[in-house]
Amino acid sequence: MLKFKHSFRNSCVSEGRLIGWWAKGGKLQSRLTRTRKMDDSVQPLFTFGVIADIQYADIEDGFNFKHTRKRYYRNSLKLLRRANEKWRKEAVQPSFILQLGDIIDGFNKKYDASEKALETVVNELDKGEIEVHHVWGNHEFYNFSRDDLMSSALNSKTTDGGMAEDVVPTRESTEESYTYHFSPAPHFRFVVLDAYDLSLIGRKEPSERYYQSLEIMQAHNNNDDLNHPPVPKGLEQRFVKFNGGFSQDQLDWLEGVLTLADEKLEKVVIVSHLPVHPNSTDPICLAWNYEKVLSMIRAHKSVVCFMAGHDHDGGYYRDASGVHYLTLEGVIETPPDSEAFGTVYVYEDRMALKGNGRVADRILMYP
């Protein structure tokens, strides 16, 4: 049932034209033609790779919490290797890779293998010799403290990312969040958000943001197990411990970044582990205060796309103003004979996502 819902959501909301239905694997799926085809003859301005929810662990295959999806913990490393090999062989070398969070699985903590697993995946990524921008997800916080992450290989804020010459809005906060922005090419900017800035896993007592997060959760979820959603259906499901949100400080910073980007007539891609558009994900995976980010995106013409992970089934939605909300399919729930990664070719008027395996090709025209 859940699977059908995701297939439907993924397919019906893309910018393509619905042309028919057919039955596949006992489930109805919609079939679409895209309004524009990939055009390989034009040289892109730059390209980048995208991959999400690798969740590597050196353990036997398992299942998600509901036992509806198989998880291939060891094989996820092989899929990462294959993605990396493909990126290295691209005619135009990707300028960077966006790793959308949950690079290793929380099970590593149980087996005291967090450091080793992280070293394994980071070494695999390093073989590509392509700069990687890391996003932090819930599984990062199952394995490491925020301080540990700040001084780990997963802190890509320390890579220059082409932002040295840019004006970077500053923040007053005493509680550091993991956010930054970079400009890989003139007129393009990428913004990395911290979706666990407010959360019960990304913040610890006695931090102010931890208590603020506890207050939010207590207002919405009365369950003893806070990983259990407060309602079986609908948007309120998002108030679970494995999600989080954006602090006011982070939102103020984002407002500053987007205002500058508007002034410079830039195209902005925002990335976060948690999706922010209800039509691009199962609501159980939404950021707690997703509305705040959505209204900010609506107020800034520079934003062209929001990319996230977390919902391993993926999702996609283009809103009324033409902003694309892409949730990338997770590597961890991808069978060994398939793939889950993409390469994005960036042009003056569009981005073309070339998907592999479960990730569909998409033409993302700018609004």
Ligand SMILES: Nc1ccn([C@@H]2O[C@H](COP(=O)(O)OP(=O)(O)OC[C@H](O)CO)[C@@H](O)[C@H]2O)c(=O)n1
């Ligand atoms: N109803 C639930 C769901 C999950 N849990 C526990 O919460 C933790 C996180 O769950 P997990 O499925 O591992 O999180 P992922 O980030 O891998 O996936 C997110 C979405 O589910 C993907 O669609 C974990 O400890 C679960 O056991 C729970 O208690 N109750």
